[in-house]
Amino acid sequence: xxxxxxxxxxxxxxxxxxxxxxxxxxxxxxxxxxxxxxxxxxxxxxxxxxxxxxxxxxxxxxxxxxxxxxxxxxxxxxxxxxxxxxxxxxxxxxxxxxxxxxxxxxxxxxxx
Amino acid sequence: xxxxxxxxxxxxxxxxxxxxxxxxxxxxxxxxxxxxxxxxxxxxxxxxxxxxxxxxxxxxxxxxxxxxxxxxxxxxxxxxxxxxxxxxxxxxxxxxxxxxxxxxxxxxxxxxxxxxxxxxxxxxxxxxxxxxxxxxxxxxxxx
Numbered sequence: 001x002x003x004x005x006x007x008x009x010x011x012x013x014x015x016x017x018x019x020x021x022x023x024x025x026x027x028x029x030x031x032x033x034x035x036x037x038x039x040x041x042x043x044x045x046x047x048x049x050x051x052x053x054x055x056x057x058x059x060x061x062x063x064x065x066x067x068x069x070x071x072x073x074x075x076x077x078x079x080x081x082x083x084x085x086x087x088x089x090x091x092x093x094x095x096x097x098x099x100x101x102x103x104x105x106x107x108x109x110x111x112x
Numbered sequence: 113x114x115x116x117x118x119x120x121x122x123x124x125x126x127x128x129x130x131x132x133x134x135x136x137x138x139x140x141x142x143x144x145x146x147x148x149x150x151x152x153x154x155x156x157x158x159x160x161x162x163x164x165x166x167x168x169x170x171x172x173x174x175x176x177x178x179x180x181x182x183x184x185x186x187x188x189x190x191x192x193x194x195x196x197x198x199x200x201x202x203x204x205x206x207x208x209x210x211x212x213x214x215x216x217x218x219x220x221x222x223x224x225x226x227x228x229x230x231x232x233x234x235x236x237x238x239x240x241x242x243x244x245x246x247x248x249x250x251x252x253x254x255x
Contacts, residue, residue, distance in 0.1 A: 026209075036212075051212065057225070059216055069208035070197070074215055080223065 006076045010060070010087045014094065019043050023098040037095035040066070048075075050092050058088035157250060160199060165243060167191050172236045176227045185232065186221050189214055192239070205246050210238070 013020060019042040026036035026049070036051040047066035051059045061072040076084065097103035113121075138145065167188055174185035193214045196202045203211075213235060220227050 051216070053216060055225070059212075059219070061212070070203055070211055072208060072212065072215075074219065077219070 003076065003079045003081075006060075006079060007081070007084050007087070009075075010084065010091060013041055013091055014087060016042065017094055017098075020095070020098065023095050025099050035092070035096070037092065037099060039095055039098075050088065050095060052092055058085065058092055060088060060091075154250065157201070158247075160195075160202075161243060161247060164192070164195050164199075164202065165240065167195065168236055168239045168243070171232065175229070176221065176232045177229055182221050182227075185227075186218060189218050189221070193218070201246070202243075206239075206242065210242075 021040045021044050023037060023039045026038060036049055038047065038049045040047050047063040049061045049063070049072070051061070053059070060075045062075050063069065063071050064073060065071040076088075094103070097106070171185055171188035171192065174188055175181045176185045193211060196206050196211055196214075217227055217231070217235065219225075
């Protein structure tokens with residue numbers, strides 16, 4: 001997988017966050033993952049998820065079949081880049097805001 | 113009617129008779145045939161589960177904290193992941209969350225990001241306990 005494209009993909013997700021749809025928080029049962037957000041991008045075309053594990057690192061997954069959660073593929077193998085990690089963290093924060101509804105509240109306040 | 117036609121007729125009659133006999137046996141002995149298939153499927157399932165459990169035990173016995181010694185653990189994790197993905201019963205039983213947990217563990221071993229023995233034992237215990245549940249369910253279904 002082309003890591004440069006993966007980095008651009010995450011940048012695009014952040015830049016075009018209005019195209020992030022169907023955000024949901026997983027009922028994560030297993031010990032080393034704290035929050036996992038599922039979402040689609042762009043719009044409802046492709047399914048993704050981002051997981052944060054207890055040591056603070058983030059993992060991005062793509063789903064070949066949007067109806068099958070086990071069809072995941074990890075995106076960004078061996079990408080030990082601080083900028084990428086920071087973007088994943090920002091994306092996770094963004095999804096947190098979207099899922100909780102805080103993003104809409106902030107947008108509403110800032111637009112008025 | 114030629115001799116060949118006669119032979120052909122006899123052959124057809126014998127063939128139909130065998131077919132009818134097989135059908136009668138299948139219908140009258142369907143419980144026994146079904147039980148035989150059930151035993152066969154169950155044996156196959158138990159063999160898969162035993163193999164799966166043996167890989168969990170291999171993982172349990174493989175150190176993960178020292179990068180140079182973690183190769184065995186990586187192989188065991190990858191095998192367990194493959195076995196879950198390749199077996200519909202295991203896949204629906206464990207689901208994507210356990211698979212993702214294994215994937216993340218493999219990535220962290222590959223990147224020397226420090227998987228602890230505690231994390232590994234926690235995963236092994238979950239896998240073993242969960243597969244035992246599956247075995248109990250399988251026996252219940254048999255009864």
